[in-house]
Amino acid sequence: MKNKNQLRMTTETKDSQKNQNRISIHQPARRDSNRVWDFFCSVKLAVVIILLLVVACILGTVILQEKTMDEYTAKYGYALAAFFKITELNNVFYSYWFTFLLILLCANLICCTIKRWKNTFMQTGFILTHLSLILILIGGVVKFQFGVKGGVNVYEGKSVNYFLTQMINRQGKLDYVKKDLPFSIALDDFILEKNEPKFQLVSYIKSRNRQKNLEVKVGKRQRIPGSNYTVTIKDYIPDAELHQEPINTSDSADNPAIFVKLFGPDKVIAEGWLLAHDRNFYEDKKQNLRVEYIWVSSQEELEKAINSIETAHPKISVLISEQGLSQDYPMELNKTFKLEGTNYSLRMLQYVLNYGDRRPLEEQLTDNPAVQVEINGPEGSETRWVFEKFPDWDKMHPSKYKNLKLTCDGIASGHMAKNIVRLFQSSEGKQVMVSIKNNHITSTIPWELEKKYTIADSNHQIVVSKYFPSFNFRKEVIKKSDTVGVPAIFVEAEGPSGKVDDWLFSNNQYATWYTDNNLALVYESMGESIKHFTSRLRIIENGQTVAEKTIRVNDPLTYKGYVIYQSSYDPEAGNFSGLQIVKDPGISIVYSGFGSLCFGVIFIFYIKPFLRKKQK
Structure with missing residues (x-):
């Protein structure tokens, strides 16, 4: 009996030791799992995640989103722009770390719901409201990643x-x-x-920076408040059209112009007026042909212009006013030129034949040639556009290096059509036609009115049919129909310089100015049509x-x-x-979340109090 008791005690001792060993083996694993579970069930974790999401939303509002690297660099500088790109702060709401925060908050909500859930019907509202938040978060993640x-x-x-x-x-x-x-x-x-069109007459006083809408009523004389101007509408046409007839106003050469016809093999392919002091060229990109009208003041200027045709090359000139230095540089792109005797250097980045024209260079007309120049000096770099036809552009726009005066020349002539016909005319009556091919003169002959000349190395012919020393237009406004189309009003403005009248068209995007350039009038449509x-x-x-x-x-x-x-x-x-x-594949999940939220709120505030009242 004693031996049996001793044997039982020995067995129990061994079993207890085995159990203790088993417990000691599994305890660390349980503790680790408990720690992970407690971490995801923590309210503090939810608070931290929500704070991080709030900060992310603020950053996503303050920082411009989904812009190019150049736009970020221009606004924030290169260092911040690179930081935004690396951290995805340029696209916060679609970034992986923002999605990770949403998933982490969703996991936290699920764990908190499970931990605090008591399997009773009274907790239905609690489950539904928590489930709604989880569904909304899941829908947001699905939208950001898969939408x-x-x-x-x-x-x-x-x-x-x-x-x-x-x-x-x-x-x-x-x-x-x-x-x-x-x-x-x-x-x-x-x-x-379309809405029924409505129009308004707007006046603007430049000296007072004041704008006022005037009544559009024929015959009513209206005084503009705070000024000595009056405006009277004399006539109204509901659908007007302006006819312009070219005329010569005098025999003096105030605004020389010629009417040119260009003939193909069997017909006229182009015709129109070329004005010496305005639009003085016609360019045909398909035929690679350009016709120019050049007015010169004397025989000497005429010979100088002809002799410089083959020697003219695109260049950029630099003048440093303080030191009296002036240097010319050839138009070579991406080549750095050092300004001798100074700390400045130049680099031509690009040139255009018509500034603002986004078409390829070979399709641009030579209306507004310009070159973009990078200047490097003691205060860093500066990028500036230099315009061939507007040499004083930099005076009207702020620049870092104001002591540097930049001008350019020869961009237009250096990149014109392969075949050029240049019609020269001097005030002394000399008329010369110069044919140019690949920047080399092929022929020089005198030209006369109404005579047909063959353009060298082509099947085209040219005729100068008219010459007006003082070109202008005779304008006539006619009525097209009685329905409202392009309405126009005839306005009389009276002020310090007397009475001035003119037609104002509703489709004219520019203002009509009184003679003293202080009063402007605009007749325009109102609102979206x-x-x-x-x-x-x-x-x-x-x-x-x-x-x-x-x-x-x-x-x-x-x-x-x-x-x-x-x-x-x-x-x-x-x-x-x-x-x-x-x-948006997440929209149905989000709608389910809002539906769950509505039912949860109804249960908490209405059904649950009703059931408790019944139980009592």
Whole structure:
């Protein structure tokens, strides 16, 4: 008996030791799992995540979003721009770390809900409200990571099966990505509904910087407050048109002009007036031909102009007023030129033949030649545009190095057409036609009115049919119809310089100034003339029309998760419709979250108190 008790005690001791060993083995694992669980159930974690999300939202509001690297560099500097790109602060709400914060907050909510959940019916409201927040967060993550938004223009009678989305590429440049659609969108009809047009007469006093709307009433004399000007509308035409007839006003050479005809093999291909002091050239890019009219003051100036044709080369000139230094440099791009005897250097970055024209260089007319120059000096670098026809441009615009005067010359002549016909005329009556090919003179002959001359090395002929020493226009305003089209008013303005009258057209984008340049008048349309713009769309899938709808702003077409909005239209011809295409796979999850929130709130504030009252 004693031996049996001893054996039992020994066995129990061994079992207890095994259990203790087993507990000691699993305790650290349980403690680690408890720590992870407690971390995700922590209210402090939720507070920290929410604070981080608030800071992220503030940064996403303050910092410009989804801009190019150049725009960030111009606004914030290169260092901050690079930091924004690395940390994705340039696209906060679609960044991976913002999505991670949302997922972490969602996990925290799930763990907190499970930990505090007591399996009773009375906690239904608690579960629904927490579930709603979780669903909204999940929907937001799905939208940010898997949603797409873009646009496409569809022409009337055409269809598209793609749309374009904007993105910033790795180089920090704005780029467009083509996204294919699982169906085609056809535009059957585009309809523009316009409001009844309304127009207003606006006066502006420059000395007082004061603007006032005047009453558009024929015969009423209106005094402009705070000034000694009066305005009277003498006549009104609902749909007016201006006819202009070229005339010669005197025999003195005040504004010389010639009428030129250009003949092809069998007909006139171009004709028009060339004005010595205004538009003095005609350029045909297809024929690689340019015709110029040059007026000179004397025989000496004429010979000088002809002799300089083959020696003229594009150049940029620099004048340092303080030191009296002046230097010329050839127009060579991306080559650094050192200004001798100074701490300055220049580099020509690019040139254009018509500043503001975004077309390729070979398609630009030589209307406004300019070169972009980078100046490096003691105070760093400065980039400046230098205009061939406006040498005093820098005086009107602030610059870092005001002591440097830059001018350019020869851009237009150095990059003109391959064949040039230059019609020279002097005040002494000398008339010379110079043919130029590849910057070399091929012929020099005198020209006369009404005589036909063959252009060298081409099948074209040229005739100067008219010459006006003092060119001007005789203007006549006529009535086109009785309906409102392009209305015009005949206005008389009276002020310090007497009475002045003129026609004001509603489609003129420039103001009409009184003779003292202090009073300006503008006759313009009021407000937006477009009332509605709608598109009749069809969805085509596998060659069959599966859906169709006439969409307008805030009334889209929805198909297979894609929502097609009316966003814009062609403002000129009105023959295409601008569509915005959005796909948000998280929207149904978000709506479910809001529905759960509504039911949860109703349960907490109405159903739960009612049940408790019944229980009592």
